[in-house]
Amino acid sequence: MQKQNSQQLKKTALESRKIILKMLTEAGNGHPGGSLSAIDIITALYFNEIKHDPKNPKWEGRDYFILGKGHGVPALYATLAQAGYFDVAECMTLRKLGSRMQGHPDRTKLNSLEASTGSLGQGLSIAQGYAMASRLDKKDNRVYCLIGDGESQEGQIWEAAMSITKYKLSNMCVILDENRFQIDGSTQDVMSLEPVMDKWKAFGFNTLEIDGHNMDEILNAFKLAREEKSRPTFIRAHTIKGKGVSFMENNNHWHGVSPTKEELVKALKELDEVKI
Amino acid sequence: MSSKATRASFGEALVELGQEFKNVVVLDADLSKSTKSEGFAKKFPERFFQMGIQEANMIGVAAGMSFTGKVPFLCSFGCFLTGRFDTIRVSVGYSNANVRLVGTHAGVGIGEDGYSQMALEDIACMRTLPGMAVLQPADDVETKQMMRFLMTHQGPVYLRLTRQNLASVNAADYKFQFGRGVQLKDGKDAVVFATGGVVANALEAAINLEKQAKSVAVVNIHTIKPIDKEIIQNWANKVNKFFTIEDHNVLGGLGGAVSEVLSELGKPVKLKRLGVQDVYGESGTPEDLYTKHLLDAPGIAQSLTKLL
């Protein structure tokens, strides 16, 4: 695929934001907040960073992306659709009976998904499995895994963190979508992850910190991760839950509530007015 | 008669088949000496992964590896693997991951370590996952053939193995068939469906009962899921007394599987489920525990006699 520059990526992410909101309104429920916080990172991955082939989803040379926080999957569906894996129209079947667009990712239904996630904390281990198999076969496929800050409270995340550095999986890049909220409130109140950087550093990761909505910073972090040959990389991405829609930003009501038709109109109007 | 633990047969088969099947990888969580994966670890160190005491992560890693075409065998005690049920249900079952969950130390047969180390609900848990095959061999020959089958079978599998040695019940020319029960002894009055470590005991009990003019058939169920409905139906046409026996809670295991099939057949058949009667395990010698739970040949004979 042709790599997009940061200006083009911003446009693609903007379009994905609209698709995400439309599919969520169509579905009547789902998770806008965490989809909108992750979309810039996922866009940068699929339209610049990772090797993949929409015409051949199971291409052996591809890099792997695993969405740990499976409830953010509208962001992934919108991205895959824009990349050409399927029609954007199919996104509108989200959460409907018989749809490949399950409420949380199902790899057995949609072959462009690398893992079935939704039970938080499991995706990173699966990502590690991909990275180990790639190593064993002496291949250079890279593996990217996006996790949530609430998700990081799961013990399995830290099992994987310990294990990933044991195996020196420098072909792995873990990205934390740190939007500072989870269901019952702010992550700080529910259970703080601080000191986040010290923790991942102590586990042996190359650690980077970025603004998860700044395309140049995202791309640069991926480049640094690729250049790191001895350790896996952890990227702490500071994000805003609901990013891009003024009435959703930092308002955790929008964790798991989809916009009504009227709210959608309002949100799309805002997004249409964005100049890039 | 030779006597061997199915975990030992498994370990030998892994080494042998590892040579032939290069896509086989083995993962263990600090129990390779007990699960017998250590032979493979020595022979093929590049394909053995010591995952530390992190069963959930091991399950996820194995799933990820399987998505690239590897055939992972991940080993631990059955209780510790199936204890990570949600990881198995989402990362393995729902994901249709082609992994082999190898749970050793089945049942009260492990003895002194007591309940926390005994797999007693594992069959029940694994059986509820769509697409998950549940296998339990009864002796060395069967384990080895099952292992060969597992090299090419597609889909998630739970393989349940014993710590204790088992007498062989199958002849040397035995042919394992996935999903098919094996009649070990014919009988006219009743039939016993047995699985795993208690099959030899059930057979011994049935042979001894012949002396009291009681004719009991014995069927070995090595594939608990998918269960062999046909053999259950055939026996329901012949006899009206059924027994199941297993070193597992009688809830949800072989007893559960057979009673589900029988009750839907609507035949006038009485079924008695022998095994661990919905209680927790405890410490003791394996022999004492088998005596207590009526899982040894005399205990089985006693239960059968009472109801015949």
Ligand SMILES: Cc1ncc(C[n+]2csc(CCOP(=O)(O)OP(=O)(O)O)c2C)c(N)n1
């Ligand atoms: C194991 C597990 N427990 C609980 C849930 C329910 N749940 C879904 S989303 C969520 C909050 C996740 O927070 P975070 O990872 O920060 O995601 P984000 O805020 O980015 O949406 C919870 C608890 C789940 N999906 N999995």
